[in-house]
Amino acid sequence: MNRREGEGCPRRNADAVQDRDASADPSSPVIAAFKVFQQELDTKHDKYERLVKISRDVTIESKRTIFLLHRVTSVPNAEDILNEADVKLDAVRQKIGQIAEELRGEDIFQFHRAFTAGIQEYVEAVSFLHYIRHRNLISLEEINASLVFMRTEKGSAEALQPGGQVLTFQVTPSDYLLGVADLTGELMRMCISSVGNGDIDTPFQLSQFLRQIHDGFSYIGNTGPYEVSKKLHTLRQSLGKVEDACYALRVRGSEIPKHMLADVFSSRTTLLDPEEGVV
């Protein structure tokens, strides 16, 4: 039998072997080898499935954090909301710790598609929180620094044992990039809702900030992952909406009293999601 290793055997060989043995002999080394392959593949697929499930949880929690963060423009006590968001993001980090646990000893790029959506949403949420606090863009190093987990060997009771492992999860640059692109959409929403609240400084800051992000993406052009070009298109639209808002404020704003400014925008920004209905 010329079929010891490898799974991609031509059918013709299989049929020839089949005809020689009227029925497959379960104890043959070939069948045994295939059983090993079956277990390997099943393990891999089960791990992929677990990662998909954890990644869906990460996505949902991050999205809820972002919805929470959108409310800071409309309540006086922003600190409560920021603290609540911190708590939620800690829970998300625990989940990412589970992802790191699953990926221990594995080639992460084999499973990358399973968790990439979750990681992008997490980058979006954490950079949104960072922007609200510090008005600048969080860096990839800072994100990775916060994703360090202490794990212990099974059966040990102390975390400080020398055998205790430090598990890190590295966000890939492409995930960071795509997460930042999604962030721009959320910043555009925040800008429009802050105008609705009468805040006339934020749009100008945001317009500068988004312009810089847009320029950065233009440098990348089409050398990055293929999703970047789609997101660049959306980024241009977001930037356009924010600049329209600034224009309306600066040029038209001197004519209109503040409490009627919101009505000007509700007629312009008809494309916004209902998620920001809790204004």
Added chain:
Amino acid sequence: MNRREGEGCPRRNADAVQDRDASADPSSPVIAAFKVFQQELDTKHDKYERLVKISRDVTIESKRTIFLLHRVTSVPNAEDILNEADVKLDAVRQKIGQIAEELRGEDIFQFHRAFTAGIQEYVEAVSFLHYIRHRNLISLEEINASLVFMRTEKVEPKVTPSDYLLGVADLTGELMRMCISSVGNGDIDTPFQLSQFLRQIHDGFSYIGNTGPYEVSKKLHTLRQSLGKVEDACYALRVRGSEIPKHMLADVFSSRTTLLDPEEGVV
């Protein structure tokens, strides 16, 4: 404030209210109502998410059962494989019991899209097993009868007729594979039985035409292709088979059936 119930309020009203109150008052009845809405929606979405996860597990286990069942054509002891498949399908039924638990007291059609894929795969697996044993098509009543669970009260998930239909359509693809692999094993009776059986299923689907769910038309197209492949196999056996010795019959088919999945590589 003219906003007591309902979530789809026009933005203009919201902005007008906003201008009157410089900041939203957290204790107002409107905000309280929205908090209730938020919890309702979160609960609903969480339930949907749990159902999606259970449904993915059902799909994976059912698919593995089907792969297992494809092996009956190539081993002499089919009974072992059938018993193993029974065990796997029992595990799948437990999962479907969990789905039924989640859906207790809910409108199942609100969550139907979450678990429909899993249920279709389950119907495919259980009807495949039934066909291998009894050479006929399992009925919807039999499927539902095997899905009765005793929890604190009797819970009966109902497979909807549309899920049953789509599952049977998928079954035809698996039957086509079984037919081709059985020819590869030298079995020359099965293809003719299968050809009859698939023809009857095809006729049944043609009666439905385009009055059923929209996925039916796509699956009817695939069904025609499967029927075509099975009938080609029967033709090759009957017309060409008399000329070719049995051990070379498999080679005739490996050159024809180049569109098959690698899943049946374990022949």
